[in-house]
Amino acid sequence: MTEGWSPASGDPSSTPAHVFRPAPGGGxxxxxxxxxxxxxxxxxxxxxxxxxxxxxxxxxxxxxxxxxxxxxxxxxxxxxxxxxxxxxxxxxxxxxxxxxxxxxxxxxxxxxxxxxxxxxxxxxxxxxxxxxxxxxxxxxxxxxxxxxxxxxxxxxxxxxxxxxxxxxxxxxxxxxxxxxxxxxxxxxxxxxxxxMALPAHPTGVPSQGPGLLAWDLGCDGSAASLLHVAAGGSRMPTTADTVAGGEHWLKMEGQEVFRRAVRAIVESAGGTLAQAGVDAADVDLFVPHQANSRIIDAAANRLSIPPERTFVNIDRYGNTSAASIPIALAEAADAGRLRRGDLVLVSGFGAGMSWASALLRW
Missing domain, CATH: 3.40.47.10 (Thiolase/Chalcone synthase)
Structure with a gap:
């Protein structure tokens, strides 16, 4: 999947089966x-x-x-x-x-x-x-x-x-x-x-109102050990030994997480666009999870979304996990990079290993 995702270029057989597109007016x-x-x-x-x-x-x-x-x-x-x-x-x-x-x-x-x-x-x-x-x-x-x-x-x-x-x-x-x-x-x-009533999007994308147009949720639990905190739960209850052994700190296999992250974001975000009938060229702003600038760059490049339509603030905040996408959305909206009626693609990947993407009309 080296080319940009679109309904024309994406392989429908590789689109995640659990992507759901809400009906117009139901988002x-x-x-x-x-x-x-x-x-x-x-x-x-x-x-x-x-x-x-x-x-x-x-x-x-x-x-x-x-x-x-x-x-x-x-x-x-x-x-x-x-x-x-x-x-x-x-x-x-x-x-x-x-x-x-x-x-x-x-x-x-x-x-x-x-x-x-x-x-x-x-x-x-x-x-x-x-x-x-x-x-x-x-x-x-x-x-x-x-x-x-x-x-x-x-x-x-x-x-x-x-x-x-x-x-x-x-x-x-x-x-x-x-x-x-x-x-x-x-x-x-x-x-x-x-x-909420909004003007039609200039690209001619279907004119239903603002809201969630398509989404994808996924997980590969077989890779859960790649990013985890081992102690503090029922599997390894907190003891003096778990504290002394550093089992309450987050551990990560960085290279393997990187490899999986790029692939999952591209497949999840690309499949979401395909289900919505939207080309990558029609996305006004791509807001990925802010995990690593190299992951962001690689995923955006494979989706054919240019830097000027990709929001990045990892330089100022680092990886804030579940907070990174909503922080980025708010900053983009406040800075005028997101306007009512824009199409925004969000995608995250993390421990689990879990991933999720959604296409919204802002």
């Missing part, structure tokens, strides 16, 4: 967005004082120049609350309008209860709330689930948040992982697309 539109970032910036130079690395080494291999790191009092829930409040305000709604809250995270506030419980209380919501963990693909998973809930009717709006504090599971002495990850949160408010 979910993004009505508001928000982000939350810790105040503390940690530069590559600062990390080079602690581990055997350098700014040039990190930038060349990852594209990262700095990342945000949560300080005392900043947690996965507190960041989620801040981002969620901003998204609700952006949508010109109130907490009473939110019919469900989904928090995508792999670094929860605590094992029990769900982080969403703290977020629901902190935002003053009076609705159902739950967590979803699909690691770096988690936000797109949550987006699809939120759209599905909206399609049942009666919810009004769904708040979808991606929030992470990965700095707290990254081994500070492991240069292969501590340089990669950052903390932050992003959120969107989904409403029924029937409640």
């Amino acid at each position: 979910a539109a993004v009505a508001g967005w928000g982000i939350a970032l810790p105040e503390r910036r940690v530069t590559n130079h600062e990390l080079s004082q602690r581990v055997d690395t350098s700014d040039a080494w990190i930038v060349e291999r990852t594209g990262i120049r700095e990342r945000r790191v949560a300080g005392p009092g900043e947690t996965t829930a507190s960041l989620a609350i801040e981002a969620g409040a901003a998204a609700i305000k952006c949508a010109d709604l109130s907490p009473a309008d939110i019919g469900c809250c989904i928090v995508a995270t792999c670094t929860p506030e605590q094992p029990i209860p769900a982080t969403a419980s703290f977020v629901q209380d902190g935002l003053g919501l009076r609705c159902g709330a739950f967590d979803l963990d699909a690691a770096c693909a988690g936000f797109v998973y949550a987006l699809v689930v939120g759209a599905g809930l909206l399609s049942t009717g009666g919810l009004g709006a769904v708040l979808v948040i991606g929030s992470e504090t990965l700095s707290r599971v990254a081994d500070p002495d492991d240069r292969s992982t501590c340089v990669l990850f950052g903390d932050g949160a992003g959120a969107v408010v989904l409403v029924s697309d029937a409640s």
Whole structure:
């Protein structure tokens, strides 16, 4: 699959069978967005004082120049609350309008209860709330689930948040992982697309309203060991030995993850475009998970999406897992790179190994 994906050039037999295209008028539109970032910036130079690395080494291999790191009092829930409040305000709604809250995270506030419980209380919501963990693909998973809930009717709006504090599971002495990850949160408010009227897209893509046009969710559990935190669950409960042995730090086989990431993003995103009947040339903005600049460049190139239509902010935030895509969407919208009616393609890949893509009309 070296050529750009389109209905004409893509092989239909290789399109993931579980891609679903909602019927016109049955989707979910993004009505508001928000982000939350810790105040503390940690530069590559600062990390080079602690581990055997350098700014040039990190930038060349990852594209990262700095990342945000949560300080005392900043947690996965507190960041989620801040981002969620901003998204609700952006949508010109109130907490009473939110019919469900989904928090995508792999670094929860605590094992029990769900982080969403703290977020629901902190935002003053009076609705159902739950967590979803699909690691770096988690936000797109949550987006699809939120759209599905909206399609049942009666919810009004769904708040979808991606929030992470990965700095707290990254081994500070492991240069292969501590340089990669950052903390932050992003959120969107989904409403029924029937409640929003937009102009037709100039490319002539089918003129149904804003919202989710197609999606793909996937997982290969046989590769779960490639990116994991071993201890702290039922398989390896927390003990003094697991703490002393560093089993609570995130471990990753970087080269194999890289190889799988590019392939999964291209196949998932390409198949999603094919199902929607959209050419890569018609995508206004590609917003991939911000894992590594080389992964982003390789995937965008194979999808035939040029750099000017690919959103990248990994240089400032590092890999924020489930938070990376909603942070990028909010920044793109605020910067005018996403306008109402634009076609935006999002795609994530992470631990599990899981992946997810979605095509939305903004």
